[in-house]
Amino acid sequence: MKHIILGNGPAGVVAAETLRRAAPGDDILLVGNEAEPPYSRMAIPYLLEGNIDESGTYLRKSADHFDSLHISQYRGRAVALNTDKKTVLFDDGHFEDYDRLLIATGSHPVRPPIPGIDLPEVQTCWTLSDARAIAQLAKPGSRVLQLGAGFIGCIIMEALAKRGAQLTVVEVGDRLVPRMMTPEAGGMIKRWVEKQGVRVLTRAGVEFISRSESAPLTVALSNGEKLDCDLLIVAAGVAPNVAFLEGTTVHVAKGVLVDDTMQTSVPGVYAAGDVAEAPDLFSGRHLVAAIQPNAADQARVAALNMAGGAGKSAARMKGVLAINVLDSMGMISSSFGEWQGVPGGDGVEQADEANGRYISLQFNGDVLVGATSVGLTEHVGALRGLIQGKMKLGVWKQKLLETPTRFAEAFIACQRPNS
Protein backbone atom coordinates (compact mmCIF):
# COMPACT_ATOMS: atom_id res chain seq x y z
CA MET A 1 0.00 0.00 0.00
CA LYS A 2 1.37 3.43 -0.96
CA HIS A 3 0.18 6.57 0.84
CA ILE A 4 0.77 10.11 -0.38
CA ILE A 5 0.35 12.94 2.10
CA LEU A 6 0.08 16.33 0.42
CA GLY A 7 1.25 18.98 2.88
CA ASN A 8 3.89 18.67 5.59
CA GLY A 9 2.50 21.03 8.22
CA PRO A 10 1.19 19.69 11.56
CA ALA A 11 -1.60 17.69 9.88
CA GLY A 12 0.74 16.03 7.34
CA VAL A 13 3.42 15.23 9.91
CA VAL A 14 1.03 13.73 12.48
CA ALA A 15 -0.66 11.70 9.74
CA ALA A 16 2.66 10.32 8.47
CA GLU A 17 3.77 9.28 11.96
CA THR A 18 0.39 7.76 12.81
CA LEU A 19 0.37 5.83 9.54
CA ARG A 20 3.86 4.51 10.20
CA ARG A 21 2.75 3.12 13.57
CA ALA A 22 -0.49 1.68 12.21
CA ALA A 23 0.94 0.27 8.96
CA PRO A 24 4.62 -0.56 9.53
CA GLY A 25 5.16 -2.06 6.07
CA ASP A 26 3.44 0.56 3.91
CA ASP A 27 5.13 3.20 1.72
CA ILE A 28 4.59 6.77 2.87
CA LEU A 29 5.48 9.86 0.84
CA LEU A 30 5.22 13.19 2.67
CA VAL A 31 5.08 16.18 0.32
CA GLY A 32 5.63 19.85 1.14
CA ASN A 33 6.18 22.83 -1.09
CA GLU A 34 8.24 25.07 1.15
CA ALA A 35 12.04 25.01 1.41
CA GLU A 36 12.28 24.42 5.15
CA PRO A 37 11.85 21.19 7.13
CA PRO A 38 8.27 20.73 8.40
CA TYR A 39 7.52 23.61 10.77
CA SER A 40 4.75 25.12 12.86
CA ARG A 41 3.24 28.42 11.73
CA MET A 42 2.05 29.09 15.27
CA ALA A 43 5.68 29.47 16.37
CA ILE A 44 6.25 32.40 13.97
CA PRO A 45 5.26 35.09 16.53
CA TYR A 46 7.88 33.70 18.95
CA LEU A 47 10.45 33.83 16.13
CA LEU A 48 9.55 37.48 15.41
CA GLU A 49 9.84 38.29 19.11
CA GLY A 50 13.33 36.78 19.10
CA ASN A 51 12.44 34.09 21.66
CA ILE A 52 13.43 31.26 19.30
CA ASP A 53 15.40 30.89 16.09
CA GLU A 54 14.06 29.28 12.92
CA SER A 55 14.99 25.79 14.03
CA GLY A 56 12.75 26.36 17.07
CA THR A 57 9.76 26.37 14.72
CA TYR A 58 10.57 22.94 13.31
CA LEU A 59 7.97 20.33 14.20
CA ARG A 60 10.56 17.59 14.69
CA LYS A 61 13.99 18.43 16.01
CA SER A 62 16.26 15.71 14.66
CA ALA A 63 17.33 15.98 11.02
CA ASP A 64 16.91 12.24 10.36
CA HIS A 65 13.51 11.93 12.09
CA PHE A 66 11.51 11.04 8.97
CA ASP A 67 14.26 8.88 7.43
CA SER A 68 14.45 6.89 10.64
CA LEU A 69 10.71 6.18 10.34
CA HIS A 70 11.10 5.26 6.64
CA ILE A 71 8.89 8.17 5.67
CA SER A 72 10.03 9.48 2.26
CA GLN A 73 9.88 13.23 1.67
CA TYR A 74 9.43 15.16 -1.53
CA ARG A 75 9.43 18.90 -2.23
CA GLY A 76 6.89 19.92 -4.85
CA ARG A 77 3.48 21.50 -5.35
CA ALA A 78 0.60 19.27 -6.35
CA VAL A 79 -1.07 20.90 -9.37
CA ALA A 80 -3.59 18.24 -10.44
CA LEU A 81 -5.20 15.06 -9.18
CA ASN A 82 -6.63 12.16 -11.18
CA THR A 83 -8.80 10.10 -8.86
CA ASP A 84 -9.58 7.44 -11.52
CA LYS A 85 -5.93 6.70 -12.26
CA LYS A 86 -4.96 7.55 -8.66
CA THR A 87 -2.15 9.90 -9.63
CA VAL A 88 -0.95 13.29 -8.47
CA LEU A 89 0.78 15.68 -10.89
CA PHE A 90 3.44 18.01 -9.45
CA ASP A 91 4.63 21.41 -10.66
CA ASP A 92 7.89 19.88 -11.97
CA GLY A 93 5.84 17.71 -14.35
CA HIS A 94 6.28 14.38 -12.63
CA PHE A 95 3.47 12.07 -11.49
CA GLU A 96 3.21 9.92 -8.39
CA ASP A 97 0.65 7.18 -8.00
CA TYR A 98 -1.04 6.28 -4.73
CA ASP A 99 -3.40 3.81 -3.11
CA ARG A 100 -4.52 6.25 -0.41
CA LEU A 101 -4.18 10.02 -0.45
CA LEU A 102 -4.35 12.61 2.32
CA ILE A 103 -4.98 16.24 1.41
CA ALA A 104 -3.34 18.29 4.18
CA THR A 105 -2.41 21.34 2.14
CA GLY A 106 -3.61 23.92 4.67
CA SER A 107 -4.62 27.39 3.58
CA HIS A 108 -3.05 30.60 2.33
CA PRO A 109 -3.59 34.24 3.31
CA VAL A 110 -5.94 36.19 1.10
CA ARG A 111 -4.61 39.37 -0.51
CA PRO A 112 -7.57 41.66 -1.13
CA PRO A 113 -7.60 43.31 -4.59
CA ILE A 114 -6.22 46.68 -3.44
CA PRO A 115 -4.09 48.78 -5.81
CA GLY A 116 -0.47 48.52 -4.66
CA ILE A 117 -0.94 45.29 -2.67
CA ASP A 118 1.97 43.64 -4.55
CA LEU A 119 4.59 46.19 -3.48
CA PRO A 120 7.47 44.44 -1.65
CA GLU A 121 6.80 46.25 1.65
CA VAL A 122 3.35 44.65 1.75
CA GLN A 123 3.67 41.28 3.49
CA THR A 124 1.52 38.52 4.83
CA CYS A 125 2.53 36.72 8.03
CA TRP A 126 2.09 33.07 7.13
CA THR A 127 5.38 31.38 6.21
CA LEU A 128 8.96 31.42 7.47
CA SER A 129 9.83 33.34 4.34
CA ASP A 130 7.20 35.97 5.30
CA ALA A 131 8.68 36.11 8.81
CA ARG A 132 12.14 36.84 7.40
CA ALA A 133 10.76 39.70 5.31
CA ILE A 134 8.86 41.13 8.30
CA ALA A 135 11.98 40.91 10.48
CA GLN A 136 13.85 42.98 7.87
CA LEU A 137 11.19 45.68 7.73
CA ALA A 138 9.84 45.86 11.30
CA LYS A 139 12.68 47.50 13.22
CA PRO A 140 12.49 49.69 16.35
CA GLY A 141 10.59 52.82 15.34
CA SER A 142 9.31 51.40 12.02
CA ARG A 143 5.82 52.49 11.11
CA VAL A 144 3.80 49.32 10.64
CA LEU A 145 0.21 49.20 9.46
CA GLN A 146 -1.68 45.95 9.94
CA LEU A 147 -4.73 45.28 7.81
CA GLY A 148 -7.07 42.96 9.67
CA ALA A 149 -7.53 42.12 13.35
CA GLY A 150 -8.88 38.60 13.25
CA PHE A 151 -7.33 35.57 14.98
CA ILE A 152 -3.93 35.77 13.23
CA GLY A 153 -3.88 39.58 13.25
CA CYS A 154 -4.36 39.70 17.02
CA ILE A 155 -1.75 37.00 17.63
CA ILE A 156 1.00 38.86 15.72
CA MET A 157 0.37 42.31 17.26
CA GLU A 158 2.42 41.53 20.34
CA ALA A 159 5.41 40.34 18.29
CA LEU A 160 5.32 43.54 16.22
CA ALA A 161 5.06 45.72 19.32
CA LYS A 162 7.94 43.84 20.97
CA ARG A 163 10.07 44.55 17.89
CA GLY A 164 9.59 48.23 18.75
CA ALA A 165 7.36 49.02 15.78
CA GLN A 166 4.79 51.85 15.91
CA LEU A 167 1.71 49.84 15.13
CA THR A 168 -1.59 50.92 13.62
CA VAL A 169 -4.29 48.30 13.08
CA VAL A 170 -7.10 48.78 10.59
CA GLU A 171 -10.12 46.48 10.91
CA VAL A 172 -13.22 46.62 8.75
CA GLY A 173 -15.42 45.23 11.54
CA ASP A 174 -16.70 47.25 14.48
CA ARG A 175 -14.38 45.51 16.98
CA LEU A 176 -11.36 43.23 17.14
CA VAL A 177 -11.77 39.55 16.18
CA PRO A 178 -15.37 40.18 15.02
CA ARG A 179 -15.83 36.66 13.70
CA MET A 180 -14.87 35.03 17.01
CA MET A 181 -15.74 37.44 19.79
CA THR A 182 -18.96 39.11 20.95
CA PRO A 183 -19.20 42.90 20.53
CA GLU A 184 -18.42 43.40 24.24
CA ALA A 185 -15.39 41.04 24.23
CA GLY A 186 -14.04 42.41 20.93
CA GLY A 187 -14.47 45.95 22.30
CA MET A 188 -12.59 45.07 25.49
CA ILE A 189 -9.69 43.64 23.48
CA LYS A 190 -9.63 46.80 21.36
CA ARG A 191 -9.48 49.08 24.38
CA TRP A 192 -6.79 46.87 25.96
CA VAL A 193 -4.44 46.90 22.95
CA GLU A 194 -4.95 50.66 22.62
CA LYS A 195 -3.73 50.99 26.21
CA GLN A 196 -0.63 49.04 25.18
CA GLY A 197 0.15 51.74 22.60
CA VAL A 198 -1.43 50.33 19.44
CA ARG A 199 -3.57 52.67 17.36
CA VAL A 200 -6.75 50.83 16.31
CA LEU A 201 -9.10 52.00 13.59
CA THR A 202 -12.29 49.95 13.34
CA ARG A 203 -14.90 50.22 10.57
CA ALA A 204 -12.05 51.19 8.27
CA GLY A 205 -10.29 49.59 5.31
CA VAL A 206 -7.33 50.15 3.04
CA GLU A 207 -8.28 51.59 -0.35
CA PHE A 208 -5.01 52.35 -2.05
CA ILE A 209 -1.29 51.72 -1.46
CA SER A 210 1.38 53.72 -3.25
CA ARG A 211 4.98 54.86 -2.99
CA SER A 212 5.65 58.41 -1.95
CA GLU A 213 8.57 60.69 -1.19
CA SER A 214 7.88 60.66 2.54
CA ALA A 215 7.78 56.89 3.06
CA PRO A 216 8.17 53.53 1.32
CA LEU A 217 4.37 53.23 1.43
CA THR A 218 1.55 55.72 1.67
CA VAL A 219 -1.74 54.06 2.45
CA ALA A 220 -5.12 55.66 1.78
CA LEU A 221 -7.80 54.50 4.21
CA SER A 222 -11.55 54.40 3.68
CA ASN A 223 -11.99 57.03 6.44
CA GLY A 224 -10.11 59.55 4.31
CA GLU A 225 -6.83 59.33 6.25
CA LYS A 226 -3.48 58.86 4.52
CA LEU A 227 -0.78 57.06 6.50
CA ASP A 228 2.92 56.77 5.77
CA CYS A 229 4.44 53.43 6.70
CA ASP A 230 7.48 51.22 6.27
CA LEU A 231 5.57 47.95 6.27
CA LEU A 232 1.98 46.90 5.67
CA ILE A 233 1.00 43.48 7.00
CA VAL A 234 -2.05 41.90 5.41
CA ALA A 235 -3.96 39.68 7.84
CA ALA A 236 -7.30 39.77 6.10
CA GLY A 237 -8.34 36.14 6.19
CA VAL A 238 -7.28 32.84 4.63
CA ALA A 239 -8.54 30.44 1.98
CA PRO A 240 -7.93 26.66 1.83
CA ASN A 241 -5.41 25.36 -0.75
CA VAL A 242 -7.75 23.45 -3.04
CA ALA A 243 -6.89 24.75 -6.56
CA PHE A 244 -5.37 21.42 -7.62
CA LEU A 245 -8.71 19.67 -6.99
CA GLU A 246 -10.51 21.59 -9.73
CA GLY A 247 -12.16 19.22 -12.20
CA THR A 248 -12.07 16.26 -9.78
CA THR A 249 -15.01 14.66 -8.00
CA VAL A 250 -13.56 15.60 -4.60
CA HIS A 251 -16.30 17.82 -3.21
CA VAL A 252 -15.14 21.24 -2.14
CA ALA A 253 -17.19 23.99 -0.50
CA LYS A 254 -14.86 26.46 1.16
CA GLY A 255 -12.54 23.62 2.12
CA VAL A 256 -12.54 19.91 1.23
CA LEU A 257 -15.70 18.30 2.56
CA VAL A 258 -15.11 15.22 4.70
CA ASP A 259 -17.25 12.86 6.78
CA ASP A 260 -16.51 11.91 10.38
CA THR A 261 -13.85 9.43 9.22
CA MET A 262 -12.12 12.33 7.41
CA GLN A 263 -12.81 10.69 4.05
CA THR A 264 -13.74 12.97 1.15
CA SER A 265 -16.42 12.27 -1.46
CA VAL A 266 -13.87 10.01 -3.20
CA PRO A 267 -13.15 6.69 -1.44
CA GLY A 268 -9.49 6.42 -0.45
CA VAL A 269 -8.97 10.19 -0.50
CA TYR A 270 -8.92 11.88 2.91
CA ALA A 271 -8.42 15.46 4.13
CA ALA A 272 -7.34 16.97 7.45
CA GLY A 273 -6.34 20.28 9.00
CA ASP A 274 -6.93 23.82 7.77
CA VAL A 275 -7.94 22.54 4.32
CA ALA A 276 -10.74 20.29 5.62
CA GLU A 277 -14.37 21.10 6.34
CA ALA A 278 -15.70 18.55 8.79
CA PRO A 279 -19.12 18.16 10.47
CA ASP A 280 -19.35 20.28 13.58
CA LEU A 281 -20.32 19.00 17.01
CA PHE A 282 -23.77 20.54 17.31
CA SER A 283 -25.34 21.20 13.92
CA GLY A 284 -23.42 18.72 11.76
CA ARG A 285 -22.89 21.50 9.22
CA HIS A 286 -19.40 21.56 7.78
CA LEU A 287 -16.83 23.81 9.37
CA VAL A 288 -13.17 24.70 8.87
CA ALA A 289 -11.57 24.85 12.34
CA ALA A 290 -8.20 26.37 11.49
CA ILE A 291 -6.20 25.70 14.64
CA GLN A 292 -3.25 23.38 15.15
CA PRO A 293 -4.76 20.97 17.72
CA ASN A 294 -7.66 20.33 15.37
CA ALA A 295 -5.24 19.64 12.49
CA ALA A 296 -3.46 17.03 14.62
CA ASP A 297 -6.70 15.35 15.80
CA GLN A 298 -8.12 15.13 12.30
CA ALA A 299 -4.83 13.86 10.90
CA ARG A 300 -4.73 11.02 13.45
CA VAL A 301 -8.24 9.89 12.51
CA ALA A 302 -7.55 10.15 8.77
CA ALA A 303 -4.31 8.18 9.08
CA LEU A 304 -5.87 5.34 11.09
CA ASN A 305 -8.51 4.96 8.40
CA MET A 306 -5.95 5.17 5.58
CA ALA A 307 -4.18 2.29 7.33
CA GLY A 308 -7.28 0.15 7.05
CA GLY A 309 -9.87 1.33 9.55
CA ALA A 310 -13.29 0.87 7.92
CA GLY A 311 -16.93 0.23 8.81
CA LYS A 312 -17.34 -0.47 12.50
CA SER A 313 -13.60 -0.38 13.09
CA ALA A 314 -13.22 3.05 11.46
CA ALA A 315 -11.76 5.83 13.59
CA ARG A 316 -14.20 8.73 13.86
CA MET A 317 -14.06 12.41 14.86
CA LYS A 318 -16.75 13.22 17.38
CA GLY A 319 -17.54 16.47 15.59
CA VAL A 320 -15.52 19.63 15.37
CA LEU A 321 -15.85 22.12 18.21
CA ALA A 322 -14.78 25.60 17.12
CA ILE A 323 -12.27 26.71 19.75
CA ASN A 324 -10.21 29.87 19.64
CA VAL A 325 -7.89 30.85 22.44
CA LEU A 326 -6.17 34.13 21.81
CA ASP A 327 -3.43 36.11 23.51
CA SER A 328 -3.73 39.74 22.38
CA MET A 329 -0.78 41.56 23.97
CA GLY A 330 -1.36 39.73 27.24
CA MET A 331 -5.17 39.79 27.28
CA ILE A 332 -6.31 36.17 27.05
CA SER A 333 -9.66 35.53 25.42
CA SER A 334 -11.45 32.46 24.17
CA SER A 335 -14.51 31.52 22.20
CA PHE A 336 -16.11 28.10 21.89
CA GLY A 337 -18.78 26.49 19.75
CA GLU A 338 -21.95 28.48 19.11
CA TRP A 339 -20.63 31.60 20.87
CA GLN A 340 -23.18 33.78 19.06
CA GLY A 341 -26.04 31.71 20.46
CA VAL A 342 -28.63 29.56 18.70
CA PRO A 343 -32.20 30.36 17.62
CA GLY A 344 -34.54 29.78 20.55
CA GLY A 345 -31.65 29.46 23.01
CA ASP A 346 -30.89 31.53 26.12
CA GLY A 347 -27.79 33.49 26.95
CA VAL A 348 -26.14 35.47 29.69
CA GLU A 349 -23.33 38.00 29.59
CA GLN A 350 -21.31 39.58 32.41
CA ALA A 351 -18.51 42.13 32.02
CA ASP A 352 -16.07 43.54 34.56
CA GLU A 353 -13.86 45.66 32.37
CA ALA A 354 -12.01 47.30 35.25
CA ASN A 355 -10.58 43.88 36.09
CA GLY A 356 -10.34 42.75 32.46
CA ARG A 357 -12.89 39.96 32.89
CA TYR A 358 -15.85 38.98 30.75
CA ILE A 359 -18.00 35.91 30.21
CA SER A 360 -20.85 35.08 27.86
CA LEU A 361 -22.62 31.71 27.99
CA GLN A 362 -25.07 30.44 25.36
CA PHE A 363 -27.50 27.58 26.02
CA ASN A 364 -29.72 25.34 23.93
CA GLY A 365 -32.20 23.88 26.41
CA ASP A 366 -30.08 22.92 29.41
CA VAL A 367 -26.93 22.29 27.38
CA LEU A 368 -24.16 24.87 27.10
CA VAL A 369 -23.44 25.22 23.37
CA GLY A 370 -21.18 28.25 23.21
CA ALA A 371 -19.11 30.65 25.29
CA THR A 372 -16.85 33.67 25.05
CA SER A 373 -14.46 34.68 27.80
CA VAL A 374 -11.87 37.36 28.46
CA GLY A 375 -9.34 37.30 31.27
CA LEU A 376 -10.59 34.00 32.74
CA THR A 377 -7.44 31.99 32.29
CA GLU A 378 -8.09 29.53 35.11
CA HIS A 379 -10.53 26.67 34.59
CA VAL A 380 -11.31 27.72 31.03
CA GLY A 381 -10.94 24.02 30.16
CA ALA A 382 -14.15 23.50 32.14
CA LEU A 383 -16.05 25.57 29.58
CA ARG A 384 -14.69 23.37 26.85
CA GLY A 385 -15.56 20.26 28.84
CA LEU A 386 -19.15 21.35 29.40
CA ILE A 387 -19.66 22.24 25.73
CA GLN A 388 -17.78 19.34 24.16
CA GLY A 389 -19.37 16.83 26.52
CA LYS A 390 -22.85 18.30 25.75
CA MET A 391 -23.41 17.96 29.49
CA LYS A 392 -26.98 18.28 30.76
CA LEU A 393 -26.88 21.14 33.25
CA GLY A 394 -30.18 20.50 35.03
CA VAL A 395 -30.42 22.90 37.99
CA TRP A 396 -27.06 24.37 37.08
CA LYS A 397 -28.48 26.16 34.07
CA GLN A 398 -30.39 28.59 36.29
CA LYS A 399 -27.37 28.99 38.58
CA LEU A 400 -25.23 29.87 35.56
CA LEU A 401 -27.81 32.32 34.24
CA GLU A 402 -27.60 34.04 37.63
CA THR A 403 -23.80 33.79 38.07
CA PRO A 404 -22.12 32.75 34.79
CA THR A 405 -18.62 32.73 36.32
CA ARG A 406 -19.58 29.55 38.27
CA PHE A 407 -18.97 27.40 35.15
CA ALA A 408 -16.09 25.46 36.75
CA GLU A 409 -18.37 24.42 39.65
CA ALA A 410 -21.04 23.46 37.13
CA PHE A 411 -18.56 21.29 35.26
CA ILE A 412 -17.55 19.42 38.41
CA ALA A 413 -21.17 19.01 39.54
CA CYS A 414 -22.35 17.75 36.14
CA GLN A 415 -19.64 15.11 36.09
CA ARG A 416 -21.27 13.78 39.27
CA PRO A 417 -24.88 13.71 38.06
CA ASN A 418 -26.35 13.04 41.53
CA SER A 419 -24.83 16.09 43.14
Ligand SMILES: Cc1cc2nc3c(=O)[nH]c(=O)nc-3n(C[C@H](O)[C@H](O)[C@H](O)COP(=O)(O)OP(=O)(O)OC[C@H]3O[C@@H](n4cnc5c(N)ncnc54)[C@H](O)[C@@H]3O)c2cc1C
Ligand atom coordinates in the same frame (compact mmCIF):
# COMPACT_ATOMS: atom_id res chain seq x y z
C1 LIG B 1 1.19 33.53 12.56
C2 LIG B 1 0.31 32.36 12.91
C3 LIG B 1 0.02 32.08 14.24
C4 LIG B 1 -0.81 31.02 14.57
N1 LIG B 1 -1.07 30.77 15.89
C5 LIG B 1 -1.82 29.73 16.24
C6 LIG B 1 -2.07 29.43 17.61
O1 LIG B 1 -1.63 30.15 18.51
N2 LIG B 1 -2.81 28.32 17.92
C7 LIG B 1 -3.29 27.50 16.93
O2 LIG B 1 -3.92 26.50 17.26
N3 LIG B 1 -3.09 27.77 15.63
C8 LIG B 1 -2.37 28.84 15.25
N4 LIG B 1 -2.16 29.12 13.93
C9 LIG B 1 -2.84 28.27 12.93
C10 LIG B 1 -2.05 26.98 12.69
O3 LIG B 1 -0.75 27.30 12.29
C11 LIG B 1 -2.76 26.14 11.62
O4 LIG B 1 -4.03 25.79 12.08
C12 LIG B 1 -1.96 24.88 11.28
O5 LIG B 1 -0.74 25.22 10.69
C13 LIG B 1 -2.74 23.97 10.34
O6 LIG B 1 -1.95 22.88 9.98
P1 LIG B 1 -2.09 22.20 8.56
O7 LIG B 1 -1.10 21.09 8.55
O8 LIG B 1 -3.50 21.91 8.27
O9 LIG B 1 -1.68 23.34 7.50
P2 LIG B 1 -0.29 24.10 7.28
O10 LIG B 1 0.47 24.23 8.53
O11 LIG B 1 -0.64 25.34 6.54
O12 LIG B 1 0.52 23.12 6.33
C14 LIG B 1 0.13 22.88 5.00
C15 LIG B 1 1.32 22.46 4.19
O13 LIG B 1 0.90 22.11 2.87
C16 LIG B 1 1.80 22.63 1.93
N5 LIG B 1 1.08 22.77 0.66
C17 LIG B 1 0.13 23.69 0.33
N6 LIG B 1 -0.33 23.51 -0.93
C18 LIG B 1 0.33 22.44 -1.41
C19 LIG B 1 0.30 21.75 -2.65
N7 LIG B 1 -0.51 22.10 -3.65
N8 LIG B 1 1.13 20.68 -2.81
C20 LIG B 1 1.96 20.28 -1.79
N9 LIG B 1 2.03 20.90 -0.60
C21 LIG B 1 1.23 21.96 -0.41
C22 LIG B 1 2.23 23.96 2.56
O14 LIG B 1 3.44 24.41 2.05
C23 LIG B 1 2.37 23.55 4.01
O15 LIG B 1 3.63 23.02 4.28
C24 LIG B 1 -1.34 30.18 13.55
C25 LIG B 1 -1.05 30.46 12.21
C26 LIG B 1 -0.24 31.53 11.88
C27 LIG B 1 0.06 31.82 10.43
